[in-house]
Amino acid sequence: MSVVEKQHSAEAMALEARYGAQNYHPLPVVLSRGEGVFVWDVEGRRYYDFLSAYSAVNQGHCHPRIVEALTAQAQKLTLTSRAFYNDQLGRYEKYLCEYFGFDKVLPMNTGAEAVETAIKLARKWGYEKKGIPAGKAKIIVCQNNFHGRTISIISASNDPVATENFGPFTPGMVSIRYNDLEALEAAMDEHVAAFLVEPIQGEAGVYVPDDNYLEQAHKICKAHNVLLIADEVQTGIARTGRLLASCGNCSCPKGQCSGTPQVKPDVLILGKAISGGVFPVSAVLARKEIMEVIRPGNHGSTFGGNPLACAVAMAALDVVRDEDLAQRARKLGEKFRAQIAEIIAETHWVRLVRGKGLLNAIVIDDTEDSSTAWEICMALKENGLLAKPTHGNIIRFAPPLVMTEAELEECVGIIRKTLLEFKKP
Numbered sequence: 001m002s003v004v005e006k007q008h009s010a011e012a013m014a015l016e017a018r019y020g021a022q023n024y025h026p027l028p029v030v031l032s033r034g035e036g037v038f039v040w041d042v043e044g045r046r047y048y049d050f051l052s053a054y055s056a057v058n059q060g061h062c063h064p065r066i067v068e069a070l071t072a073q074a075q076k077l078t079l080t081s082r083a084f085y086n087d088q089l090g091r092y093e094k095y096l097c098e099y100f101g102f103d104k105v106l107p108m109n110t111g112a113e114a115v116e117t118a119i120k121l122a123r124k125w126g127y128e129k130k131g132i133p134a135g136k137a138k139i140i141v142c143q144n145n146f147h148g149r150t151i152s153i154i155s156a157s158n159d160p161v162a163t164e165n166f167g168p169f170t171p172g173m174v175s176i177r178y179n180d181l182e183a184l185e186a187a188m189d190e191h192v193a194a195f196l197v198e199p200i201q202g203e204a205g206v207y208v209p210d211d212n213y214l215e216q217a218h219k220i221c222k223a224h225n226v227l228l229i230a231d232e233v234q235t236g237i238a239r240t241g242r243l244l245a246s247c248g249n250c251s252c253p254k255g256q257c258s259g260t261p262q263v264k265p266d267v268l269i270l271g272k273a274i275s276g277g278v279f280p281v282s283a284v285l286a287r288k289e290i291m292e293v294i295r296p297g298n299h300g301s302t303f304g305g306n307p308l309a310c311a312v313a314m315a316a317l318d319v320v321r322d323e324d325l326a327q328r329a330r331k332l333g334e335k336f337r338a339q340i341a342e343i344i345a346e347t348h349w350v351r352l353v354r355g356k357g358l359l360n361a362i363v364i365d366d367t368e369d370s371s372t373a374w375e376i377c378m379a380l381k382e383n384g385l386l387a388k389p390t391h392g393n394i395i396r397f398a399p400p401l402v403m404t405e406a407e408l409e410e411c412v413g414i415i416r417k418t419l420l421e422f423k424k425p
């Protein structure tokens with residue numbers, strides 16, 4: 001051992017309980033190392049990671065190429081602020097625009113910041129290009145959305161846990177049902193600047209809309225001169241079996257897109273896996289005639305576009321392309337859902353499995369406020385697999401996309417054994 005005493009799980013958890021704000025309720029496991037699809041706790045036990053930091057670690061933990069880019073850039077230049085140019089940002093912006101097929105990018109750090117940026121961009125576009133009267137711009141959002149935690153974003157949320165006692169809220173948000181085109185059409189008027197939507201609602205419990213939903217929604221938006229903003233912070237970057245869940249005219253290699261309708265959003269929001277979980281990086285991409293409403297001083301962030309983030313993100317996106325992660329996610333996802341469907345036939349604990357690519361969830365056959373999903377996750381942990389309930393009785397399964405078929409088989413085995421042996425405590 002080094003000078004620092006090895007810390008045990010109980011101590012680490014006690015420290016967080018004593019000194020940390022209790023804004024999370026983690027599973028009782030204390031991780032200290034990660035590699036690929038695995039993480040290890042401080043006692044040295046190995047687990048399959050079936051959450052991937054909410055799809056930030058699509059490329060697997062500590063991917064050597066991304067870590068190498070991080071350490072190499074960290075020794076040269078980390079931050080200059082945007083008061084000066086840096087030699088990575090322009091390269092990165094070109095790379096990102098070509099990679100996803102957009103004209104321009106505005107770099108930020110976290111997903112929530114990128115969503116805020118997109119809302120500001122859409123409002124300004126609404127006033128200056130669409131001609132919405134001052135102060136009247138509206139953004140349409142969907143019920144049960146998850147776009148982050150800032151005041152403006154929770155102003156668009158209908159989750160009482162996220163909103164209670166945080167008001168007053170930002171006006172101008174109109175909430176409609178998800179996967180409901182009639183509701184979208186009905187909400188349209190001359191004051192609407194944008195429709196902000198997740199191609200699959202991840203946090204809500206992996207709700208996959210109808211196949212043609214986004215495509216039809218985009219048609220409605222176009223007819224009313226309204227921007228379609230796709231929040232792909234969680235669905236983006238190969239997770240759902242395509243480079244983007246809304247995949248349109250992007251540069252993903254042939255065969256990465258399946259036959260379902262394709263949409264190119266007017267504004268695309270990325271975060272999480274854009275850095276492979278190594279560093280907070282997010283981005284808003286749009287066509288030139290939208291992005292050009294942003295002028296110097298209108299918006300910014302000290303860390304947005306820093307050279308470290310740029311170098312890390314380029315390496316992380318190289319990995320997605322070079323390791324065919326979209327195709328892997330699609331193939332493994334099909335296998336996974338088929339095998340979980342077999343398990344469902346054997347156990348009464350699971351109602352259904354749903355998802356796309358390697359963004360999947362099972363719905364536990366119990367009430368929404370029951371602790372059954374939590375108890376099942378505790379049992380999965382004991383058997384060497386980490387997953388977490390999302391809303392009540394739903395468990396999200398989203399392993400790193402670098403998983404092999406043999407590893408996936410082993411994981412399905414763990415899930416099967418756990419569910420067959422599970423008894424409510």
Ligand SMILES: *Cc1c(COP(=O)(O)O)cnc(C)c1O
Binds near residue numbers: 146
């Ligand atoms: C995680 C997430 C966000 C927020 O990202 P942060 O980096 O946590 O701020 C926004 N939108 C979606 C769809 C997400 O899954």
